[in-house]
Amino acid sequence: MRFVDEFRDAELGRxxxxxxLSLVEPGRHYKVMEVCGGHTHSIxxxxxxxxxxxxxxxxxxxxxxxCVIPMGRVDDGISVAHHxxxxxxxxxxxxxxPGSDGSLLDAKAAGADIRMVYxxxxxxxxxxxxxxxxxxxxxIGFETTAPSTALTLKRARAEGVTNFSVMCSHVxxxxxxxxxxESPDLRLDGFIGPGHVSTVVGARPFEFIPxxxxxxxxxxxxxxxxxxQGIEMILCxxxxxxxxxxxxxxxxxxxxxxxxxxxxxxxxxxLRPHFEWRGxxxxxxxxxxxxxxxxxxxxxxxxxxxxxRVADPKACQCGEVLxxxxxxxxxxxxxxxxxxxxxxxxxxxSSEGACAAYYNFGRFARxxxxx
Amino acid sequence: xTDDCGSQHCITCGDIATAMTVLRVDVDGLALCEAEDxxxxxxxxxxxxxxxxxDRLLVHAGTALAHQGGDPCEIR
Numbered sequence: 001m002r003f004v005d006e007f008r009d010a011e012l013g014r015x016x017x018x019x020x021l022s023l024v025e026p027g028r029h030y031k032v033m034e035v036c037g038g039h040t041h042s043i044x045x046x047x048x049x050x051x052x053x054x055x056x057x058x059x060x061x062x063x064x065x066x067c068v069i070p071m072g073r074v075d076d077g078i079s080v081a082h083h084x085x086x087x088x089x090x091x092x093x094x095x096x097x098p099g100s101d102g103s104l105l106d107a108k109a110a111g112a113d114i115r116m117v118y119x120x121x122x123x124x125x126x127x128x129x130x131x132x133x134x135x136x137x138x139x140i141g142f143e144t145t146a147p148s149t150a151l152t153l154k155r156a157r158a159e160g161v162t163n164f165s166v167m168c169s170h171v172x173x174x175x176x177x178x179x180x181x182e183s184p185d186l187r188l189d190g191f192i193g194p195g196h197v198s199t200v201v202g203a204r205p206f207e208f209i210p211x212x213x214x215x216x217x218x219x220x221x222x223x224x225x226x227x228x229q230g231i232e233m234i235l236c237x238x239x240x241x242x243x244x245x246x247x248x249x250x251x252x253x254x255x256x257x258x259x260x261x262x263x264x265x266x267x268x269x270x271l272r273p274h275f276e277w278r279g280x281x282x283x284x285x286x287x288x289x290x291x292x293x294x295x296x297x298x299x300x301x302x303x304x305x306x307x308x309r310v311a312d313p314k315a316c317q318c319g320e321v322l323x324x325x326x327x328x329x330x331x332x333x334x335x336x337x338x339x340x341x342x343x344x345x346x347x348x349x350s351s352e353g354a355c356a357a358y359y360n361f362g363r364f365a366r367x368x369x370x371x
Numbered sequence: 372x373t374d375d376c377g378s379q380h381c382i383t384c385g386d387i388a389t390a391m392t393v394l395r396v397d398v399d400g401l402a403l404c405e406a407e408d409x410x411x412x413x414x415x416x417x418x419x420x421x422x423x424x425x426d427r428l429l430v431h432a433g434t435a436l437a438h439q440g441g442d443p444c445e446i447r
């Protein structure tokens with residue numbers, strides 16, 4: 001399969017792993033954060049960390065869209081879903097994220113009309129098909145997903161669909177990265193930059209990382225060779241004393257991003273002063289809401305949203321996992337009380353979450369090591 | 372959601388984009404596209420116009436974000 005097979009070539013993978021080995025200094029420990037949950041999934045799925053020298057450690061970042069949604073926001077969604085006449089729509093994984101009193105899936109089982117959709121366009125179609133009902137789309141995701149929501153809102157307005165609204169929980173990737181870089185308990189040597197977010201925002205927003213914090217960034221694709229080459233490019237920068245943003249994923253990421261997508265987002269969304277991230281707390285200017293021009297399609301203006309703030313369960317250490325402070329298997333409830341079938345924390349819900357990815361793939365390699 | 376590699380894998384939640392081939396372009400900013408596994412869906416193409424049949428697009432959450440081009444052999 002073109003664009004896939006070329007990036008899963010085992011012989012080439014071993015060659016890149018050999019280049020990586022030649023770049024590391026013995027006795028130095030390297031910590032490289034993959035920002036995106038899609039990278040985390042690929043790393044465990046393909047066993048990429050097994051190809052790396054022991055002194056190159058991959059740290060899993062906060063780029064899983066589901067994992068960063070706080071419990072209170074889930075509770076808010078459930079509250080809207082329980083309004084009379086509402087059809088509440090959301091993406092698949094979001095259905096299973098635990099709130100303080102169950103998930104959207106539990107609320108659906110209890111009678112709320114909650115439907116899984118593949119895209120906001122699907123939600124708009126449901127609104128057209130049910131003109132007597134209010135259809136709410138629970139919008140989550142980074143800049144990869146936000147343009148789709150923005151285009152759908154424009155389409156809803158153009159078509160005059162008035163029974164459609166969006167509960168906007170979109171977030172942006174740069175503020176949490178800055179928060180992580182300011183964190184005193186995390187020392188990182190470089191970043192594997194997010195691939196598909198960068199398709200939209202481009203490479204320029206990451207220039208502050210080398211400029212202000214002296215850390216290299218390599219935007220990488222999601223195939224095994226993409227990630228290996230991204231790591232090799234980071235180590236090459238470190239070995240040669242360079243520090244810049246590089247783009248390994250040029251086949252889909254233009255340096256300036258998708259300007260039309262950025263324009264549409266700027267028309268429909270504006271930054272919230274603060275937004276709560278699971279495990280990371282409130283981060284300034286990190287969440288999106290609808291602009292006043294689209295206020296009539298804002299579910300938070302249309303419904304009484306309680307705006308709850310709920311503390312994470314004490315046993316759950318998703319926050320430390322999301323910050324890369326601990327590994328998934330170091331969490332007290334990993335694989336026992338918290339599993340993909342019955343997740344306590346969000347990192348175990350989505351397969352892009354570090355805990356679920358490790359549970360599904362990585363633990364087998366580790367169990368072999370322990371034996 | 373697809374049953375990818377034995378795990379329930381939500382490509383929309385995961386910020387994963389899918390390569391799709393354009394089968395037909397409609398007049399209302401939509402195109403019928405097909406993924407490698409034969410799945411077909413209507414995709415918003417306003418962000419990547421102009422689009423023609425047989426183009427390959429990177430699609431996420433029902434919206435095309437980029438043309439998929441370049442040389443897949445650029446990797447060393």
